[in-house]
Amino acid sequence: MLHALWTHLVKDLRIEWRSREAVNSMLFFALLVVVLFSLAFDPRGAFSREIAGGVLCVATMFASVSALNQAWAREIRHQVLDAQRMAPTPGAELFLAKVLANFLFVSVVQLLLAPVFLVFYNLHVEGQAWQLALVLPLGTWALVANGTFFAALSIRSRNRELLLPLILFPIFMPALLAMVLATTSILTGDSDPTLWIKLLLGYDIIFTTVCLLLFDVVLNAE
Amino acid sequence: MKKIIISLYAVATIVLMVWGFYQAIYVAPEEQTMHEVQRIFYYHVPSAMVAFLFFAVSLIGSIGFLGFRRSRAVWAQISDAWALAGAEVGVVFCTIVLITGPLWGRRAWGIWWTWDARLTTTLVLWLIYVSYLLLRRFAAGPQVQTLAAVLGIFGALDVPIVYMSNRWWRTQHPAPVFGGGPDSGIKDPAMLAAFGWNVLAWLAWGVLILVLRYYVERQQQKIAEHEAQEALNA
Numbered sequence: 001m002l003h004a005l006w007t008h009l010v011k012d013l014r015i016e017w018r019s020r021e022a023v024n025s026m027l028f029f030a031l032l033v034v035v036l037f038s039l040a041f042d043p044r045g046a047f048s049r050e051i052a053g054g055v056l057c058v059a060t061m062f063a064s065v066s067a068l069n070q071a072w073a074r075e076i077r078h079q080v081l082d083a084q085r086m087a088p089t090p091g092a093e094l095f096l097a098k099v100l101a102n103f104l105f106v107s108v109v110q111l112l113l114a115p116v117f118l119v120f121y122n123l124h125v126e127g128q129a130w131q132l133a134l135v136l137p138l139g140t141w142a143l144v145a146n147g148t149f150f151a152a153l154s155i156r157s158r159n160r161e162l163l164l165p166l167i168l169f170p171i172f173m174p175a176l177l178a179m180v181l182a183t184t185s186i187l188t189g190d191s192d193p194t195l196w197i198k199l200l201l202g203y204d205i206i207f208t209t210v211c212l213l214l215f216d217v218v219l220n221a222e
Numbered sequence: 223m224k225k226i227i228i229s230l231y232a233v234a235t236i237v238l239m240v241w242g243f244y245q246a247i248y249v250a251p252e253e254q255t256m257h258e259v260q261r262i263f264y265y266h267v268p269s270a271m272v273a274f275l276f277f278a279v280s281l282i283g284s285i286g287f288l289g290f291r292r293s294r295a296v297w298a299q300i301s302d303a304w305a306l307a308g309a310e311v312g313v314v315f316c317t318i319v320l321i322t323g324p325l326w327g328r329r330a331w332g333i334w335w336t337w338d339a340r341l342t343t344t345l346v347l348w349l350i351y352v353s354y355l356l357l358r359r360f361a362a363g364p365q366v367q368t369l370a371a372v373l374g375i376f377g378a379l380d381v382p383i384v385y386m387s388n389r390w391w392r393t394q395h396p397a398p399v400f401g402g403g404p405d406s407g408i409k410d411p412a413m414l415a416a417f418g419w420n421v422l423a424w425l426a427w428g429v430l431i432l433v434l435r436y437y438v439e440r441q442q443q444k445i446a447e448h449e450a451q452e453a454l455n456a
Contacts, residue, residue, distance in 0.1 A: 153369050157361035166356055167373060170349040171380050174387040181391070199387055210379060214372050217288060221365035 004089035008097030015074070016105060022067040026109045029066055031116065033059035038120055046188075048121040053183030056110075056117060057176060061143060064106050065165050068147040071098055072155045081155075084219075091216040095148065099211075103137075103144045110136055126189030135186065135193065138200040139179030142207065146171055149211040153218050175203045228433075235426040242416070242423035250416035259329040264416055266322040268424040270344070273315035275425075276432060277351065277378070280308030284374030287367060299443050302367045305374055306358065307435040309351050311428060316348045339388035346384045350377035 016022055037043075037055045075081040084094055117123065125132070147168050154163035182196035246264035253260035283305030290298040323341065324334040335341065354377060358370050 150373075153372060154357075154361075156363070156365050156369065157357070159360055163357065163360050167353045170346060170353050171376055173346050173349075174380065174383045177387050177391065195390060199383075199390075203383055206379065206383070207376075210376065214375070217368060218372055221368035 002093060004087070005093040005097045005100075008094055009100055012097065012101035013104070016101070022070060022102075022105045023108055026063040026067050026105065027112055030059040030063040030109055030113050033062055034113070034117060034120060043121050045122075049123060049126070049187045050184065052117065052121045052123055053187055054180045055121075056113075056183060057139060057179045059113070060106060060110060060140065061169075061172070061176065063109060064102070064140075064143055064147060065168065067105060068102060068144070068151045068168075069161050069164055071102055071148060072151050073160075076155065081219075091219045092212045094219070095152070095212065095215040099141075099145050099148045102148055103141060106140050106144055107137065110140065123187065125187055127186040127193070129186070131186050131193055131197070132183065134197055135179060135182040135200065138197065138204055139175060139182075141204050142175035142179070142200060143172060145204070145208050145211055146175075149215065149218070152215070156221065171207075175200060178203065228430075231426075232430055235423070235430050238419070238423040238426055242420040245416035245419045250413050251410055253413075256330050259326060262322050262326045264420040265424075266319060266326060267417070268421040269315045269318040269322065271421060272424050272428040273312050273319055276308045276312035276315065276428065277347065277381075278308075279432070280305045280312060280351070280354075280374055281378040283308055284371040284378075287371040288375075291368065298367075300440070302371070303436050303439040303443065305371060306439050307432050309354050309374065311432045311435055313348065313351045313355065314431075315424075315428060316344065316351070319344060320348060337388075337391075339385060339391070342388045343381065343385045347377075347381055350380060353377075 034055060037051075037059070041047075041051055043051060072081070075084065085091075147164070150168045150171070151164050154160045154167060157163050178196040178199040182193035182200065185191040185193045185196070242264070246261055250261065250264070252258060283301045283303070286301030287298050287305060290301060323344075327336070328334050354370060354373050357373055358366060361369055
C-alpha cells in the first residue's frame with residue numbers, strides 16, 4: 001500500500017538533496033522577483049503591506065514553474081517515463097509522490113524567503129500570523145498539484161518549457177486570487193481571511209481529486 | 223444535397239441577421255437611462271449566450287472523446303472535432319463579448335473595464351480556451367487529442383470557481399436581466415422582441431460557423447487517417 005509513492009518520493013528527495021538544483025534555482029529566481037518588484041513599486045509604510053502578499057504569491061508562482069518544468073524532464077532521459085508507464089503501479093501514486101516532493105521544495109523556498117521578505121518590505125503582521133501557516137501551504141499545494149499535472153501534460157509538446165505557464169496560469173487564477181487576498185488581509189489585519197481559506201481548501205480538494213483521476217489518462221496518452 | 227441545405231441555411235441566417243439588425247437599431251425603443259448606447263445590448267448578450275453554449279459543446283466533446291477513445295474510435299474522433307470546433311468558435315464569440323462590453327461600459331459606467339465577477343470570469347474563460355487552442359497548436363502527434371480533452375475538462379471545472387471567487391471579491395456588472403429576481407426581465411415587448419430576434423440570428427450564425435468548422439476538422443482527420451494508412455501500406 002502506497003509503496004510506490006514512498007519509493008518515488010524518497011528517490012526525488014534524494015536526487016534533490018544531492019544536486020539542490022530545484023531549490024537553489026527557485027530561491028534565486030524568487031529573490032530576483034522580490035527585488036524587481038521592490039524596485040518597480042518602491043514599497044514603503046502601509047503600501048508595502050498592501051502589495052507584499054501579492055508579490056510573495058506571484059514570486060512563488062513564477063519560481064515554481066522553473067522547477068516544475070524540470071520535474072518530469074528528468075524522467076524523459078533514458079526513457080524512465082516509459083518504464084514508469086509499464087510499471088504495474090497506479091499512476092496516481094507516481095503523481096502524488098511528485099507533488100509531495102515539489103511541495104516540499106517550494107515550501108522550503110518560502111521559508112527561506114520569508115525573512116528576506118520581512119526585511120525588504122518592513123513587514124510586521126497586523127492580523128493573525130498563524131493563519132499564514134494555513135494559507136501558504138494551501139496555496140502552494142494548489143499551485144504544485146496543478147503544476148505537476150500540467151507539466152506532465154505539456155512534456156509531450158514541442159515547446160514544453162513555454163507551454164506549462166501558458167496552460168497553468170489561467171487555471172490557477174482563482175487560487176492565486178484567494179491566496180493573495182488571504183495573505184493581504186492577514187498582513188494588514190483589515191478583514192477576515194476565513195472565506196478565502198475555505199475557497200483555497202475547496203479548490204485544493206476539487207483539483208487534486210481531478211488530477212488524481214485523470215493522471216493515468218495523461219501518463220498513457222497515445 | 224448537403225450543399226443545398228447548407229446554402230439555404232446560410233441564406234436564412236443572413237436574412238435573420240438583417241431582420242435582427244433592423245429590430246435592434248430601428249424598432250426597439252430607446253432605453254431611458256442609457257439612451258442609444260443600450261442598443262449594444264442586442265449584440266453583447268446574445269454573443270455571450272452563444273459563447274457559453276459553444277464552450278459547453280466543447281466540454282461535452284472533451285468528455286465524449288475521453289469516454290469513447292478506447293471503445294469507439296469514430297465516435298471519439300467526432301467528439302474531438304466538436305470539442306475543437308466549440309472551443310474555436312466559442313473563443314471568437316467570447317472575443318466579441320469582451321470587445322462590446324468595454325465599449326458599452328465606457329458610456330454606461332464611465333470606465334472601460336472593472337474587475338467585477340462577470341467580467342473577470344469571462345476574461346479568465348477566454349484565457350483558458352485560448353490556452354486550450356495553444357495546446358492544440360503546440361502539442362504534436364496523436365496524443366494531442368487526449369491532452370486537449372483533459373485540459374478542456376480542467377478549464378470547464380475552473381469556471382464556476384472563478385465566478386464564485388470573483389463574486390465574493392466585488393461586483394459591478396448589472397444583476398442578471400433574466401432570472402435575477404422579481405424585478406428582472408425586459409418589460410418592453412418591442413425590446414424583448416428585438417432581443418429575441420438577435421439571439422436567434424446570432425445563434426443561427428454561430429451554429430453555421432460551428433458546423434462548417436466541424437466539417438473541416440472531420441475532413442482533416444480523415445486525410446490524416448488516410449495518410450497514415452498509405453504510409454503503412456507503402
